[in-house]
Amino acid sequence: MFEEASEVFDNMFKTSFPLTFIVFIPAVLILVSPLPADAAHEFTVYRMQQYDLQGQPYGTRNAILNTEARSVEAEVLSRRCVIMRLVDFSYEKYQKALRQSAGAVVIILPKNMSTMPQDIVQQFMELEPEMLATETIVPVYFALEDEELLSIYTQTLTSSPTQGSSTAAEGVHVLDRAHSRSKKYLSVGETGGRLAGVGGEDLPTIVLVAHYDAFGVAPWLSYGADSNGSGVSMLLELARLFSRLYTYKRTHAGYNLLFFVSGGGKFNYQGTKRWLEDNLDHTDSSLLQDNVAFVLCLDTLGNGDGLHLHVSKPPKEGTPQHALLRELESVVASQYPELKFSMVHKKINLADDTLAWEHERFGIRRLPAFTLSHLPSHRLAERSSIMDVRSVSPSSPEQEHQGGGRGAGQSHLQPDGEGEQEQLSSVVDWLTAQPRAAQLLDKDSSVVSTLEHQLGRYLKDVKRHYVKADKRDPEFVFYDQLKQQMNAYRVKPAIFDLLLAFCIAAYLGVMYLAIQNFGLLYSVIRKVTQPKAKTH
Amino acid sequence: MTLFHFGNCFALAYFPYFITYKCSGLSEYNAFWRCVQAGATYLFVQLCKMLFLATFFPTWEGGAGVYDFVGEFMKATVDLADLLGLHLVMSRNAGKGEYKIMVAAMGWATAELVMSRCLPLWVGARGIEFDWKYIQMSFDSNISLVHYIAMASVVWMFTRYDLPKSFRLPVTVLLGLCVYKAFLMELFVHMFLLGSWTALLVKALLTGVVSLCSLFLFVTLVHSN
Numbered sequence: 001m002f003e004e005a006s007e008v009f010d011n012m013f014k015t016s017f018p019l020t021f022i023v024f025i026p027a028v029l030i031l032v033s034p035l036p037a038d039a040a041h042e043f044t045v046y047r048m049q050q051y052d053l054q055g056q057p058y059g060t061r062n063a064i065l066n067t068e069a070r071s072v073e074a075e076v077l078s079r080r081c082v083i084m085r086l087v088d089f090s091y092e093k094y095q096k097a098l099r100q101s102a103g104a105v106v107i108i109l110p111k112n113m114s115t116m117p118q119d120i121v122q123q124f125m126e127l128e129p130e131m132l133a134t135e136t137i138v139p140v141y142f143a144l145e146d147e148e149l150l151s152i153y154t155q156t157l158t159s160s161p162t163q164g165s166s167t168a169a170e171g172v173h174v175l176d177r178a179h180s181r182s183k184k185y186l187s188v189g190e191t192g193g194r195l196a197g198v199g200g201e202d203l204p205t206i207v208l209v210a211h212y213d214a215f216g217v218a219p220w221l222s223y224g225a226d227s228n229g230s231g232v233s234m235l236l237e238l239a240r241l242f243s244r245l246y247t248y249k250r251t252h253a254g255y256n257l258l259f260f261v262s263g264g265g266k267f268n269y270q271g272t273k274r275w276l277e278d279n280l281d282h283t284d285s286s287l288l289q290d291n292v293a294f295v296l297c298l299d300t301l302g303n304g305d306g307l308h309l310h311v312s313k314p315p316k317e318g319t320p321q322h323a324l325l326r327e328l329e330s331v332v333a334s335q336y337p338e339l340k341f342s343m344v345h346k347k348i349n350l351a352d353d354t355l356a357w358e359h360e361r362f363g364i365r366r367l368p369a370f371t372l373s374h375l376p377s378h379r380l381a382e383r384s385s386i387m388d389v390r391s392v393s394p395s396s397p398e399q400e401h402q403g404g405g406r407g408a409g410q411s412h413l414q415p416d417g418e419g420e421q422e423q424l425s426s427v428v429d430w431l432t433a434q435p436r437a438a439q440l441l442d443k444d445s446s447v448v449s450t451l452e453h454q455l456g457r458y459l460k461d462v463k464r465h466y467v468k469a470d471k472r473d474p475e476f477v478f479y480d481q482l483k484q485q486m487n488a489y490r491v492k493p494a495i496f497d498l499l500l501a502f503c504i505a506a507y508l509g510v511m512y513l514a515i516q517n518f519g520l521l522y523s524v525i526r527k528v529t530q531p532k533a534k535t536h
Numbered sequence: 537m538t539l540f541h542f543g544n545c546f547a548l549a550y551f552p553y554f555i556t557y558k559c560s561g562l563s564e565y566n567a568f569w570r571c572v573q574a575g576a577t578y579l580f581v582q583l584c585k586m587l588f589l590a591t592f593f594p595t596w597e598g599g600a601g602v603y604d605f606v607g608e609f610m611k612a613t614v615d616l617a618d619l620l621g622l623h624l625v626m627s628r629n630a631g632k633g634e635y636k637i638m639v640a641a642m643g644w645a646t647a648e649l650v651m652s653r654c655l656p657l658w659v660g661a662r663g664i665e666f667d668w669k670y671i672q673m674s675f676d677s678n679i680s681l682v683h684y685i686a687m688a689s690v691v692w693m694f695t696r697y698d699l700p701k702s703f704r705l706p707v708t709v710l711l712g713l714c715v716y717k718a719f720l721m722e723l724f725v726h727m728f729l730l731g732s733w734t735a736l737l738v739k740a741l742l743t744g745v746v747s748l749c750s751l752f753l754f755v756t757l758v759h760s761n
Contacts, residue, residue, distance in 0.1 A: 489663075490666060491666055496666075497540050497544065500541070501544050504544055504548045507548070508548070508551045508552070511552050511678075516559055518559070522751075525752060526755050529752065529759070
């Protein structure tokens with residue numbers, strides 16, 4: 001047959017030249033076609049944070065993965081991808097995976113965090129800073145759970161205990177085509193506006209600040225409902241209240257109000273730092289340079305039943321800060337007795353890597369400032385967790401908001417406006433609809449422009465400005481490639497292919513014998529039909 | 537080892553064709569070019585069928601779970617064109633009955649193998665993911681070979697002028713079975729919810745029965761004089 005085939009092809013080549021092209025070029029193209037990625041399941045994974053703080057690296061590196069998947073109970077984990085669910089997560093298991101230099105760790109999070117029991121959520125929240133504290137070469141990914149992923153996980157669970165270090169078993173293979181990472185520098189947008197007070201030129205100024213970004217162990221999963229979605233929504237609410245109050249002469253106070261939404265808050269308040277530099281060092285006249293009564297920073301006011309005023313220096317008698325403190329105490333005592341209010345004094349420690357609260361930035365520039373928060377300490381994990389999502393209990397926030405708002409308002413006038421619940425909750429809903437990690441928000445982000453628009457409804461002189469990190473000496477350096485697609489395949493081991501080849505060879509042998517001896521069948525049938533024909 | 541798997545599937549699909557070609561003695565008759573011509577006729581007939589189906593048959597608007605019996609039946613009727621094509625091929629070849637049948641069937645089946653199975657195997661069996669359907673596809677191509685040989689022999693018998701009256705009915709029935717085999721298979725799968733391996737088995741049995749009957753009739757016809 002091959003001789004005939006070659007004859008035919010020879011004729012083809014001799015007669016018509018274009019025909020060869022038509023036949024050969026497609027064949028060559030098909031042969032060199034790249035391998036399609038036809039996966040059992042393709043899912044998005046979010047990488048853990050990776051940044052350098054003043055040269056010190058934190059978080060996890062990135063890697064190209066092409067490994068088998070194992071569950072964490074298996075013995076040999078090196079160069080394998082370890083998959084674990086949040087319910088089974090514990091720090092020892094995580095350490096075990098890291099010690100054995102696993103290829104990667106994938107932590108499966110439930111789609112809806114509220115289905116998780118509180119103690120697991122709390123435990124994970126506390127483990128997040130420890131996971132980030134040192135740099136690891138093992139990439140850590142987070143994936144949201146769905147049915148396919150769950151079935152893949154159960155399959156790895158069942159196959160893992162029976163495997164030692166052999167690669168010859170049926171399993172799940174995980175592939176991740178990651179590109180090389182590149183450095184990025186922080187660039188934030190911030191916005192702010194003001195309300196002018198009544199009476200004269202040289203009025204004292206009150207500044208209200210909140211930072212809008214969020215932090216968590218995985219940037220794409222940092223929604224920051226409480227920290228600091230609550231702070232931003234409260235700032236917008238106060239802006240609305242005061243703009244209404246300032247339209248009537250009776251309630252128009254003799255203070256200038258400056259509202260500022262800052263970025264880069266979770267990274268040592270970079271936005272605030274640059275804003276202060278711009279206003280105090282580079283501008284001729286600004287509200288910040290003149291008489292500043294105090295700066296009030298709002299940070300994490302959503303949950304909890306306590307309200308704390310964090311100061312770096314206890315306010316002296318007779319100053320506006322002291323007056324605010326007294327007002328807050330009296331408002332809380334009279335109208336919200338179940339709230340526990342206290343003042344927390346913490347000195348600014350410049351030797352620390354990061355500043356504790358936003359008011360410390362102002363304190364460094366000698367502006368009197370404090371932070372209002374429901375958290376008693378700046379070290380608590382609630383400020384930087386991916387578990388901080390929207391489904392929080394709604395009862396305490398309104399108390400916090402109203403307590404803080406009333407206190408701030410009553411320091412110099414008598415407001416009778418009330419916080420609108422729907423407005424507050426819709427702002428927090430909008431804020432938590434997208435991840436707000438500082439690395440993900442750049443100049444074109446819609447968060448800043450929407451905030452600017454909102455402030456523009458109540459305040460005057462609303463401006464937006466951008467801060468870019470200094471490339472030569474940046475305090476923070478980020479790395480990208482934080483969201484990737486991972487493919488999981490079900491594979492059969494190599495031995496299976498060999499076995500299959502044997503079976504096919506046997507089958508083909510039988511076929512060959514059958515076809516060779518087809519004549520036997522033919523003669524049998526002939527013999528069967530012949531007598532019938534003879535009798536007809 | 538995924539190229540290896542592709543090699544497995546391809547060997548499983550193609551070797552029986554190769555063996556049949558060799559052992560049926562076609563190579564002695566220089567039948568390669570004629571087989572290629574039969575293959576070209578196959579392509580032409582499929583193209584005509586596709587155009588006809590696209591033009592005259594509306595798309596099925598019903599729900600996903602309901603099986604459109606009448607529509608699929610009509611579509612299967614268009615497969616009568618296959619018979620016409622086989623008849624055309626066989627009438628152009630001069631020679632003994634067996635030679636004509638084998639040439640037509642080999643060419644037709646090989647063209648179907650290349651067109652409808654090689655590309656899915658190349659694209660799919662090379663991937664990392666393993667799926668049993670490629671092995672099943674290769675088995676299916678073996679079954680198709682037997683099916684086309686049976687179909688060609690039935691067509692040949694149908695067009696013989698010296699066909700005895702008593703054979704007319706069985707031959708017509710077999711012809712009908714051949715044409716509607718695909719439709720019947722889909723019906724079975726839908727009604728009894730057969731698994732893929734079971735469906736393959738049923739298909740093999742059906743084809744075996746049809747081909748055995750046609751072989752009986754053929755032998756009787758050829759050796760009755």
